[in-house]
Amino acid sequence: xxxxxxxxxxxxxxxxxxxxxxxxxxxxxxxxxxxxxxxxxxxxxxxxxxxxxxxxxxxxxxxxxxxxxxxxxxxxxxxxxxxxxxxxxxxxxxxxxxxxxxxxxxxxxxxxxxxxxxxxxxxxxxxxxxxxxxxxxxxxxxxxxxxxxxxxxxxxxxxxxxxxxxxxxxxxxxxxxxxxxxxxxxxxxxxxxxxxxxxxxxxxxxxxxxxxxxxxxxxxxxxxxxxxxxxxxxxxxxxxxxxxxxxxxxxxxxxxxxxxxxxxxxxxxxxxxxxxxxxxxxxxxxxxxxxxxxxxxxxxxxxxxxxxxxxxxxxxxxxxxxxxxxxxxxxxxxxxxxxxxxxxxxxxxxxxxxxxxxxxxxxxxxxx
Amino acid sequence: xxxxxxxxxxxxxxxxxxxxxxxxxxxxxxxxxxxxxxxxxxxxxxxxxxxxxxxxxxxxxxxxxxxxxxxxxxxxxxxxxxxxxxxxxxxxxxxxxxxxxxxxxxxxxxxxxxxxxxxxxxxxxxxxxxxxxxxxxxxxxxxxxxxxxxxxxxxxxxxxxxxxxxxxxxxxxxxxxxxxxxxxxxxxxxxxxxxxxxxxxxxxxxxxxxxxxxxxxxxxxxxxxxxxxxx
Numbered sequence: 385x386x387x388x389x390x391x392x393x394x395x396x397x398x399x400x401x402x403x404x405x406x407x408x409x410x411x412x413x414x415x416x417x418x419x420x421x422x423x424x425x426x427x428x429x430x431x432x433x434x435x436x437x438x439x440x441x442x443x444x445x446x447x448x449x450x451x452x453x454x455x456x457x458x459x460x461x462x463x464x465x466x467x468x469x470x471x472x473x474x475x476x477x478x479x480x481x482x483x484x485x486x487x488x489x490x491x492x493x494x495x496x497x498x499x500x501x502x503x504x505x506x507x508x509x510x511x512x513x514x515x516x517x518x519x520x521x522x523x524x525x526x527x528x529x530x531x532x533x534x535x536x537x538x539x540x541x542x543x544x545x546x547x548x549x550x551x552x553x554x555x556x557x558x559x560x561x562x563x564x565x566x567x568x569x570x571x572x573x574x575x576x577x578x579x580x581x582x583x584x585x586x587x588x589x590x591x592x593x594x595x596x597x598x599x600x601x602x603x604x605x606x607x608x609x610x611x612x613x614x615x616x617x618x619x620x621x622x623x624x625x626x627x628x629x630x631x632x633x634x635x636x637x638x639x640x641x642x643x644x645x646x647x648x649x650x651x652x653x654x655x656x657x658x659x660x661x662x663x664x665x666x667x668x669x670x671x672x673x674x675x676x677x678x679x680x681x682x683x684x685x686x687x688x689x690x691x692x693x694x695x696x697x698x699x700x701x702x703x704x705x706x707x708x709x710x711x712x713x714x715x716x717x718x719x720x721x722x723x724x725x726x727x728x729x730x731x732x733x734x735x736x737x738x739x740x741x742x743x744x745x746x747x748x749x750x751x752x
Numbered sequence: 753x754x755x756x757x758x759x760x761x762x763x764x765x766x767x768x769x770x771x772x773x774x775x776x777x778x779x780x781x782x783x784x785x786x787x788x789x790x791x792x793x794x795x796x797x798x799x800x801x802x803x804x805x806x807x808x809x810x811x812x813x814x815x816x817x818x819x820x821x822x823x824x825x826x827x828x829x830x831x832x833x834x835x836x837x838x839x840x841x842x843x844x845x846x847x848x849x850x851x852x853x854x855x856x857x858x859x860x861x862x863x864x865x866x867x868x869x870x871x872x873x874x875x876x877x878x879x880x881x882x883x884x885x886x887x888x889x890x891x892x893x894x895x896x897x898x899x900x901x902x903x904x905x906x907x908x909x910x911x912x913x914x915x916x917x918x919x920x921x922x923x924x925x926x927x928x929x930x931x932x933x934x935x936x937x938x939x940x941x942x943x944x945x946x947x948x949x950x951x952x953x954x955x956x957x958x959x960x961x962x963x964x965x966x967x968x969x970x971x972x973x974x975x976x977x978x979x980x981x982x983x
Contacts, residue, residue, distance in 0.1 A: 444876055468879035475880035481873050485895040498882040544881055
């Protein structure tokens with residue numbers, strides 16, 4: 385297990401559970417830490433144990449053994465097992481699980497009445513408007529679309545005033561249009577409610593858009609965990625995610641070029657030209673550059689169609705002799721980005737740590 | 753209509769019996785039903801079978817065993833005598849106890865089916881909303897299983913009203929004490945008072961039809977369509 389630095393590691397889970405279903409036994413054996421701020425994503429393929437981990441943290445798996453601490457509050461150890469209803473969590477299930485016998489308003493009131501702190505009217509209204517469900521309050525769950533149900537479920541979970549919000553693939557059961565309907569609400573949650581969120585997903589795209597911190601699970605074990613950028617730029621990314629090796633950067637829009645329909649995004653003393661999608665000046669962007677989309681050359685190739693060429697210094701080369709590729713880390717002023725190139729190219733160009741090099745960035749995805 | 757006083761007494765007694773039995777059965781049937789719906793214990797099969805036995809057993813068989821058990825030499829009889837309650841056969845409370853066994857499956861099975869249909873999911877959702885198991889029972893399980901509870905009460909009531917064989921075995925034919933409507937009809941026929949039998953039979957027919965009509969109109973609405981009489 386590779387473990388990268390984690391900032392403010394205040395939630396600590398060391399859990400083991402063995403679950404038997406008709407056909408097979410599933411083992412989860414986990415030791416992970418994540419910050420009590422921001423969104424931590426748990427990423428993994430189907431059957432990697434993501435949902436089981438969440439259920440263990442929520443106290444819904446009574447067979448789970450181990451330790452679980454939220455700050456200095458112990459939820460579980462050798463002697464203690466707090467049942468789910470005594471843990472200060474909010475849980476958003478994949479299938480929303482609204483109470484069918486109650487309308488939306490009463491589903492929310494169910495949480496308000498049992499909330500860990502008294503819910504002030506202003507907070508209630510803030511939640512209702514943040515998730516844009518004011519017009520749905522008198523509807524029954526069966527009258528709602530999948531996306532609406534999920535928004536109500538999120539509001540209900542917030543109204544319990546949890547210390548930790550757990551979301552189990554809240555978008556998985558939605559079609560693409562609905563996903564794009566709910567995603568902005570999720571992104572806004574973190575800023576509005578200042579609450580640690582544990583978010584399970586199998587979509588790298590979703591995770592890159594939302595998360596600050598990532599835990600990658602593989603076969604019931606932690607394969608990699610850390611800051612999102614460290615994880616996706618790491619050479620030991622599990623095979624299933626090798627193609628996702630990337631750099632995530634935050635950049636600010638500093639210039640708009642009307643003629644070419646481009647914007648200039650600056651980050652750490654560098655700049656990139658990106659397609660203008662009506663972003664406002666000074667807006668902070670979250671960008672993702674796939675390592676596959678970065679190629680290297682020894683000099684500035686002005687005769688190329690690639691617009692974004694930045695001069696940098698090679699900070700690291702990781703070679704995996706069992707594959708054709710190598711992962712090269714390039715230092716661009718204060719920022720490091722990763723490039724995936726063939727081992728042959730490393731050899732042909734005599735690439736070495738400390739060399740000056742030009743990174744040619746073919747595509748940049750604007751995440752938010 | 754021209755019901756005789758003894759007809760009215762019989763109807764009144766029948767309603768009192770059915771009401772008492774239904775009330776007690778809802779209280780003891782609910783935990784049994786919930787246990788059966790949730791447990792993974794090996795006892796589930798045997799208990800399920802025991803509860804369902806009255807569905808297939810001739811009422812005379814059940815009545816016979818209960819008569820023996822509640823009689824002066826039976827364990828229940830000896831206990832009730834020691835407690836100073838006297839013997840239960842041929843008393844109203846003897847009928848109540850017999851009816852509890854006889855109507856048990858009609859109350860347990862609809863509740864059990866309703867609770868099984870709810871599944872674990874809403875309960876887990878409630879637990880994550882800071883709701884204790886008892887809180888969840890009253891505010892999630894009961895409302896969601898309401899059609900099942902209503903079916904159980906109607907079936908338990910109607911089935912107790914319709915008893916005959918077991919009443920004959922345990923209760924006999926004592927006016928105001930054990931002479932329920934079905935026995936009264938039997939008496940009318942025995943005495944060749946066909947017009948009296950007609951009148952009371954018509955009342956019973958009307959009652960049973962209305963009870964079932966009520967049941968099916970509840971079942972038509974939503975969830976309850978999953979519940980069948982007798983599971």
